[in-house]
Amino acid sequence: xxxxxxxxxxxxxxxxxxxxxxxxxxxxxxxxxxxxxxxxxxxxxxxxxxxxxxxxxxxxxxxxxxxxxxxxxxxxxxxxxxxxxxxxxxxxxxxxxxxxxxxxxxxxxxxxxxxxxxxxxxxxxxxxxxxxxxxxxxxxxxxxxxxxxxxxxxxxxxxxxxxxxxxxxxxxxxxxxxxxxxxxxxxxxxxxxxxxxxxxxxxxxxxxxxxxxxxxxxxxxxxxxxxxxxxxxxxxxxxxxxxxxxxxxxxxxxxxxxxxxxxxxxxxxxxxxxxxxxxxxxxxxxxxxxxxxxxxxxxxxxxxxxxxxxxxxxxxxxx
Amino acid sequence: xxxxxxxxxxxxxxxxxxxxxxxxxxxxxxxxxxxxxxxxxxxxxxxxxxxxxxxxxxxxxxxxxxxxxxxxxxxxxxxxxxxxxxxxxxxxxxxxxxxxxxxxxxxxxxxxxxxxxxxxxxxxxxxxxxxxxxxxxxxxxxxxxxxxxxxxxxxxxxxxxxxxxxxxxxxxxxxxxxxxxxxxxxxxxxxxxxxxxxxxxxxxxxxxxxxxxxxxxxxxxxxxxxxxxxxxxxxxxxxxxxxxxxxxxxxxxxxxxxxxxxxxxxxxxxxxxxxxxxxxxxxxxxxxxxxxxxxxxxxxxxxxxxxxxxxxxxxxxxxxxxxxxxxxxxxxxxxxxxxxxxxxxxxxxxxxxxxxxxxxxxxxxxxxxxxxxxxxxxxxxxxxxxxxxxxxxxxxxxxxxxxxxxxxxxxxxxxxxxxxxxxxxxxxxxxxxxxxxxxxxxxxxxxxxxxxxxxxxxxxxxxxxxxxxxxxxxxxxxxxxxxxxxxxxxxxxxxxxxxxxxxxxxxxxxxxxxxxxxxxxxxxxxxxxxxxxxxxxxxxxxxxxxxxxxxxxxxxxxxxxxxxxxxxxxxxxxxxxxxxxxxxxxxxxxxxxxxxxxxxxxxxxxxxxxxxxxxxxxxxxxxxxxxxxxxxxxxxxxxxxxxxxxxxxxxxxxxxxxxxxxxxxxxxx
Numbered sequence: 001x002x003x004x005x006x007x008x009x010x011x012x013x014x015x016x017x018x019x020x021x022x023x024x025x026x027x028x029x030x031x032x033x034x035x036x037x038x039x040x041x042x043x044x045x046x047x048x049x050x051x052x053x054x055x056x057x058x059x060x061x062x063x064x065x066x067x068x069x070x071x072x073x074x075x076x077x078x079x080x081x082x083x084x085x086x087x088x089x090x091x092x093x094x095x096x097x098x099x100x101x102x103x104x105x106x107x108x109x110x111x112x113x114x115x116x117x118x119x120x121x122x123x124x125x126x127x128x129x130x131x132x133x134x135x136x137x138x139x140x141x142x143x144x145x146x147x148x149x150x151x152x153x154x155x156x157x158x159x160x161x162x163x164x165x166x167x168x169x170x171x172x173x174x175x176x177x178x179x180x181x182x183x184x185x186x187x188x189x190x191x192x193x194x195x196x197x198x199x200x201x202x203x204x205x206x207x208x209x210x211x212x213x214x215x216x217x218x219x220x221x222x223x224x225x226x227x228x229x230x231x232x233x234x235x236x237x238x239x240x241x242x243x244x245x246x247x248x249x250x251x252x253x254x255x256x257x258x259x260x261x262x263x264x265x266x267x268x269x270x271x272x273x274x275x276x277x278x279x280x281x282x283x284x285x286x287x288x289x290x291x292x293x294x295x296x297x298x299x300x301x302x303x304x305x306x307x308x309x310x311x312x313x314x315x316x317x318x319x
Numbered sequence: 320x321x322x323x324x325x326x327x328x329x330x331x332x333x334x335x336x337x338x339x340x341x342x343x344x345x346x347x348x349x350x351x352x353x354x355x356x357x358x359x360x361x362x363x364x365x366x367x368x369x370x371x372x373x374x375x376x377x378x379x380x381x382x383x384x385x386x387x388x389x390x391x392x393x394x395x396x397x398x399x400x401x402x403x404x405x406x407x408x409x410x411x412x413x414x415x416x417x418x419x420x421x422x423x424x425x426x427x428x429x430x431x432x433x434x435x436x437x438x439x440x441x442x443x444x445x446x447x448x449x450x451x452x453x454x455x456x457x458x459x460x461x462x463x464x465x466x467x468x469x470x471x472x473x474x475x476x477x478x479x480x481x482x483x484x485x486x487x488x489x490x491x492x493x494x495x496x497x498x499x500x501x502x503x504x505x506x507x508x509x510x511x512x513x514x515x516x517x518x519x520x521x522x523x524x525x526x527x528x529x530x531x532x533x534x535x536x537x538x539x540x541x542x543x544x545x546x547x548x549x550x551x552x553x554x555x556x557x558x559x560x561x562x563x564x565x566x567x568x569x570x571x572x573x574x575x576x577x578x579x580x581x582x583x584x585x586x587x588x589x590x591x592x593x594x595x596x597x598x599x600x601x602x603x604x605x606x607x608x609x610x611x612x613x614x615x616x617x618x619x620x621x622x623x624x625x626x627x628x629x630x631x632x633x634x635x636x637x638x639x640x641x642x643x644x645x646x647x648x649x650x651x652x653x654x655x656x657x658x659x660x661x662x663x664x665x666x667x668x669x670x671x672x673x674x675x676x677x678x679x680x681x682x683x684x685x686x687x688x689x690x691x692x693x694x695x696x697x698x699x700x701x702x703x704x705x706x707x708x709x710x711x712x713x714x715x716x717x718x719x720x721x722x723x724x725x726x727x728x729x730x731x732x733x734x735x736x737x738x739x740x741x742x743x744x745x746x747x748x749x750x751x752x753x754x755x756x757x758x759x760x761x762x763x764x765x766x767x768x769x770x771x772x773x774x775x776x777x778x779x780x781x782x783x784x785x786x787x788x789x790x791x792x793x794x795x796x797x798x799x800x801x802x803x804x805x806x807x808x809x810x811x812x813x814x815x816x817x818x819x820x821x822x823x824x825x826x827x828x829x830x831x832x833x834x835x836x837x838x839x840x841x842x843x844x845x846x847x848x849x850x851x852x853x854x855x856x857x858x859x860x861x862x863x864x865x866x867x868x869x870x871x872x873x874x875x876x877x878x879x880x881x882x883x884x885x886x887x888x889x890x891x892x893x894x895x896x897x898x899x900x901x902x903x904x905x906x907x908x909x910x911x912x913x914x915x916x917x918x919x920x921x922x923x924x925x926x927x928x929x930x931x932x933x934x935x936x937x938x939x940x941x942x943x944x945x946x947x948x949x950x951x952x953x954x955x956x957x958x959x960x961x962x963x964x965x966x967x968x969x970x971x972x973x974x975x976x977x978x979x980x981x982x983x984x985x986x987x988x
Binding site: 055056058059060061062063064066067068071074075077078079081082085096098099100101103104107108110111113114117118121122123124125126127128129130132133134136137139140141143144147148151154155158159160161164218219222223227291292295302305306309310313314 | 695696698699702705709712713716717718719724728731732735746747750751753754757758760761762764765768769771772773776777778842844848849850851852853854857858861862863864865866869870873876877878880881882883884885886887888889894896898899900904905907908909911912
């Protein structure tokens with residue numbers, strides 16, 4: 001394993017692209033959702049303005065807030081940048097990719113979740129602890145389902161390295177495998193839950209009894225809130241890229257070559273745009289569930305993922 | 320100085336521990352000497368033991384004979400690579416715990432400090448002897464000394480009724496386990512009467528007797544480790560014992576049981592049947608899930624950690640099961656992967672669980688509350704303990720970049736490559752078991768977030784907590800040592816796995832060391848980087864750089880202004896500490912989702928109550944399903960015996976007379 005200059009540049013480019021594109025993706029999903037719901041859409045660049053505004057504002061800290069509360073946004077942001085760095089979005093040949101395989105990626109998301117849940121409990125308000133508790137509830141239901149999805153794909157590729165999985169899937173003939181279909185369905189359900197979207201959570205709500213993610217970050221303001229919002233966008237971006245890398249990797253660059261990455265960029269943008277629009281559509285046609293329906297929803301995802309694994313082992317093991 | 324063999328060094332260390340303990344008796348109530356001189360000395364010896372074990376890894380086998388024991392059976396001792404791993408674990412982690420104990424133990428009710436010191440160091444020495452023993456007799460003697468010394472340590476505060484009860488349950492389970500181990504050794508001698516381990520290795524048992532020996536060992540060592548259904552002593556003994564003792568028992572003593580299980584199943588029995596692996600896998604999974612579910616609903620901080628220990632022991636046994644399964648099909652490379660995961664998790668768990676138990680000790684001293692419902696907000700007055708405990712929580716939740724993640728990662732990798740097993744139905748069950756492991760790990764995160772969030776974060780639930788003080792310097796040193804080990808084990812897995820290689824080579828003939836060494840020290844790729852890799856250093860660096868650089872950048876580009884104000888909380892300002900989640904409240908979703916798993920008594924207030932109260936009591940099903948029927952049976956049998964045993968001398972004399980007559984009739988020359 002060596003670090004070439006062009007490799008490092010490519011890595012840097014992938015990270016910067018993630019940082020820049022992530023709010024845009026959030027804005028695009030919001031816009032699509034508004035159109036589908038017959039509302040007039042907010043500007044596409046609204047998330048950038050929002051971040052800029054928040055960074056300018058003073059931080060208002062609650063009296064009881066500890067140093068952990070102040071460190072958490074940076075740590076959460078760091079986890080998400082790391083995740084964005086290792087997911088093959090443009091190219092499968094990134095120098096940081098060996099730093100974490102798919103299992104470690106799940107670990108990175110877990111670390112971010114723990115810190116944000118702890119920060120939510122830090123000030124000691126009723127909504128904060130409520131949010132933290134619900135987030136951990138969703139987390140422990142979603143994480144095994146995500147792991148099982150990854151397991152299915154890892155069995156197909158005989159590897160947990162994301163780059164190898166993406167290359168293997170890209171080189172297979174274009175046939176729908178039942179195991180991949182199950183895994184994809186499970187992954188979609190999990191990513192809706194993990195990104196605090198309808199039907200599990202609603203990013204637009206501040207209605208006390210229904211919120212999860214928003215309840216956790218109620219006490220944050222200024223630059224801390226900006227970082228958390230940015231990290232949430234990055235999470236949506238990384239999940240989208242992860243889904244694309246696992247299930248639709250066609251068009252991704254496989255060499256550490258800058259030109260190949262530049263050609264891969266428009267393909268990625270088109271895929272993200274379609275994916276974002278579909279996510280908005282799914283959010284629109286679904287209704288938000290009661291919190292205690294969430295275990296059923298995520299349990300279904302878990303079972304689908306395990307089913308995918310079993311189908312893989314039963315029917316496709318010799319393929 | 321003539322070069323001492325490592326095994327001699329270890330024997331000297333054991334003697335020194337005993338001497339320290341005995342020296343404590345001369346200054347029975349002088350807390351200063353015992354705490355400031357004897358315990359730190361014990362910690363130094365621990366470091367020495369740990370270093371010796373570390374250095375002995377990869378060396379040859381050393382044996383020794385002590386001229387004590389039975390006339391025909393002197394104590395045989397042996398230091399090989401498997402022993403060395405656990406000796407290292409014992410030394411390194413007990414050093415941290417002893418340092419902490421030096422600051423922790425103080426004059427109080429219960430056992431005199433001098434006696435406590437003797438029990439403590441006897442406990443350490445006996446654990447060392449358990450690891451070194453090379454015949455069944457020496458092993459059982461050391462095992463019993465270990466059980467008894469820890470029993471006395473658990474009952475330090477013997478004036479409390481519940482402490483005595485906890486000690487009794489512990490002693491009972493320990494002895495049921497010991498009988499089972501003894502029987503297992505008896506089966507393994509194969510009737511040859513040679514009780515040395517070398518003699519057992521030479522025996523060729525039939526599969527039937529081999530299985531009997533394995534199952535007896537699984538039960539016996541499982542009773543010490545806390546496997547279902549003989550786990551009941553753990554949640555009783557840990558809250559009763561002083562915190563350093565809990566740390567030592569959970570962090571180190573449970574690992575001697577894992578050592579014993581590995582020693583018997585991979586070394587002494589001399590065969591491996593595939594279904595042993597399945598049995599261990601099943602028992603381990605059930606234990607892990609059970610432990611973690613109960614951990615999430617506890618309200619006593621030490622009980623929560625005790626259930627979490629049950630969970631981790633479950634995971635270890637899952638790993639052992641996987642090792643046996645692969646080993647029985649001669650898939651040694653995969654068996655080595657699973658075994659490395661087991662050994663690594665032993666080290667990781669010893670680190671983070673001792674750390675967390677010691678942190679509860681500091682909290683207990685600072686606040687004298689053990690119930691989560693009376694704590695909160697301690698990160699303010701106790702920043703050291705709080706931040707060091709965070710390391711334990713992250714490692715315990717199995718998250719990168721700390722130690723717990725490495726072993727979990729290795730275990731999941733082992734699961735992932737299981738479809739190569741010759742039996743197709745196993746191929747399907749084993750990956751599905753990985754799903755249960757994933758669920759366990761995720762639930763562990765829930766339990767530990769609850770533990771940490773309710774103790775250290777939020778508003779203080781009692782006004783008296785404002786006067787809480789941070790740990791004293793020796794305590795901080797002990798905690799920091801354990802946290803540093805947790806970090807090192809997390810960040811440098813390649814280095815440690817290369818050392819563990821010697822043990823897997825010894826047991827299975829294969830190891831991960833070469834493959835790991837091919838990559839740089841920073842990259843862990845047990846099979847090949849294309850298949851799976853993990854570089855915790857890069858992981859840690861990225862997050863650290865973003866934390867520092869991001870902070871600097873934000874402050875440079877914008878500003879670093881901060882204003883303080885009351886909490887916002889959707890505009891409602893009048894919220895006291897009672898508005899936060901209680902420990903019970905936090906785990907309410909778990910109780911609801913997994914309702915049939917718990918035996919629950921609930922009382923909800925009605926609008927007519929004078930003093931409305933909400934009471935939730937969660938109990939272990941096993942007490943009612945298993946232990947109470949057994950206790951009733953024992954009572955019924957003893958009631959029958961009472962009839963024979965009337966208490967009158969004349970009747971007893973008659974029994975003696977009748978027996979004599981019968982014997983004379985039967986045993987004629």
